Amino acid sequence: MRYLKNKIKKNNKGKLGIALVGLGGYAGGQLAPALQQTKHCYLAGIVTGTPSKIPLWKDKYNIPVENIYNYDNYDTIKDNPDIDIIYVVLPNSMHAEYTVRGFEAGKHVICEKPMALTVEECDKMIAASKKADKFLSIGYRLHFDPYHLDMIRMGTQKEYGAIKKIVSEFLQPSIKGEWRLDKKYSGGGPLMDLGIYCLQGVIYITGMEPVAVTAQTFPVSDKEKFTDIEETLDWQMEMPDGMIAECRTSYSGSANRIKAEAEKGWFELDPAFYYAGLKGTTADGKIIFHAPLSQQAKQMDDIALSIKNKKASIVPGEMGRRDVKIIEAIYKAMRTGERVVI
Numbered sequence: 612m613r614y615l616k617n618k619i620k621k622n623n624k625g626k627l628g629i630a631l632v633g634l635g636g637y638a639g640g641q642l643a644p645a646l647q648q649t650k651h652c653y654l655a656g657i658v659t660g661t662p663s664k665i666p667l668w669k670d671k672y673n674i675p676v677e678n679i680y681n682y683d684n685y686d687t688i689k690d691n692p693d694i695d696i697i698y699v700v701l702p703n704s705m706h707a708e709y710t711v712r713g714f715e716a717g718k719h720v721i722c723e724k725p726m727a728l729t730v731e732e733c734d735k736m737i738a739a740s741k742k743a744d745k746f747l748s749i750g751y752r753l754h755f756d757p758y759h760l761d762m763i764r765m766g767t768q769k770e771y772g773a774i775k776k777i778v779s780e781f782l783q784p785s786i787k788g789e790w791r792l793d794k795k796y797s798g799g800g801p802l803m804d805l806g807i808y809c810l811q812g813v814i815y816i817t818g819m820e821p822v823a824v825t826a827q828t829f830p831v832s833d834k835e836k837f838t839d840i841e842e843t844l845d846w847q848m849e850m851p852d853g854m855i856a857e858c859r860t861s862y863s864g865s866a867n868r869i870k871a872e873a874e875k876g877w878f879e880l881d882p883a884f885y886y887a888g889l890k891g892t893t894a895d896g897k898i899i900f901h902a903p904l905s906q907q908a909k910q911m912d913d914i915a916l917s918i919k920n921k922k923a924s925i926v927p928g929e930m931g932r933r934d935v936k937i938i939e940a941i942y943k944a945m946r947t948g949e950r951v952v953i
């Protein structure tokens with residue numbers, strides 16, 4: 612095993628070691644494969660509560676047995692010099708605890724979206740990061756995707772003039788029984804999981820943050836499935852220049868797009884939020900095309916590089932907190948029916 616560990620370290624010389632915490636769909640389907648392509652970081656360890664997952668991960672990714680942890684001995688990761696960065700890929704309700712414990716172990720932390728269930732939790736995470744003098748980043752992969760970078764350029768540089776309206780929708784069915792449908796674990800419905808991409812898109816394409824929100828929900832289609840979360844949510848974000856963004860998210864139906872309508876024409880992505888296969892078009896007939904790449908590999912490399920350079924990443928904890936604050940305002944607007952100033 613020592614021989615294997617030495618070999619892995621030699622092959623990954625100069626890279627930061629990442630430990631994935633929670634080996635579910637996203638960690639296994641996207642992050643671990645992406646870490647086979649990264650130049651500045653590598654998959655050094657895993658943290659799992661399911662012992663039966665260990666043999667497959669250990670063999671597939673050559674993970675030395677001393678870099679495999681569970682939720683009880685997680686804190687002892689502080690003694691492991693192979694692990695530089697903890698990547699929290701757990702249900703939303705566990706983000707705050709495992710991020711804070713990661714900082715207490717003296718590691719940098721990447722935490723998946725949404726950063727946490729409440730602004731109060733976000734504050735604790737940011738305070739823990741400061742106390743440990745380690746960086747906190749959020750797993751906002753689309754900030755590294757070339758299609759979204761094009762949208763940011765067209766929007767913020769006003770290539771089609773000032774934006775007059777943005778429409779964004781992310782609708783995708785959920786599976787009965789999963790933690791996403793249980794508010795205790797998810798903190799809310801599709802807004803926490805899918806709608807956050809629409810919210811983010813509006814902010815980075817305009818380069819502005821909303822000043823007020825309104826929101827409406829609808830009766831659920833399945834009372835056994837949607838017991839304590841919304842199934843569908845429409846919300847509107849008022850931007851500082853008076854522009855209104857109209858957004859919709861749902862755990863029923865299918866839509867995945869963001870369209871900006873500006874003075875001199877529109878530009879859009881449809882689909883917009885998938886891991887691959889995005890498509891961009893503009894009013895003047897331009898087709899946006901980029902060669903396929905791994906958003907997650909770019910994201911983790913960029914974050915690893917910023918850590919190496921002792922700089923905050925472009926997706927810091929403060930951005931995650933900002934979004935949770937807006938989400939809290941949207942839910943308040945949904946519950947009260949009132950316009951909520953942020």
Ligand code: NDP
Pocket residue numbers: 632633634635636637638658659660661664700701702703723724725750751752790804
């Ligand atoms: P999964 O349900 O597929 O995986 C979550 C994993 O967390 C489980 O497999 C399990 O891993 C661990 N876990 C620990 N305690 C629990 C518990 N009580 N209930 C369920 N799982 C538990 O979720 P995802 O991988 O889809 O999502 C994880 C996080 O990643 C979420 O915050 C989600 O929002 C985010 N995500 C981000 C995406 C992005 O594009 N940025 C895409 C998809 C998800 P183990 O058995 O190893 O302990």
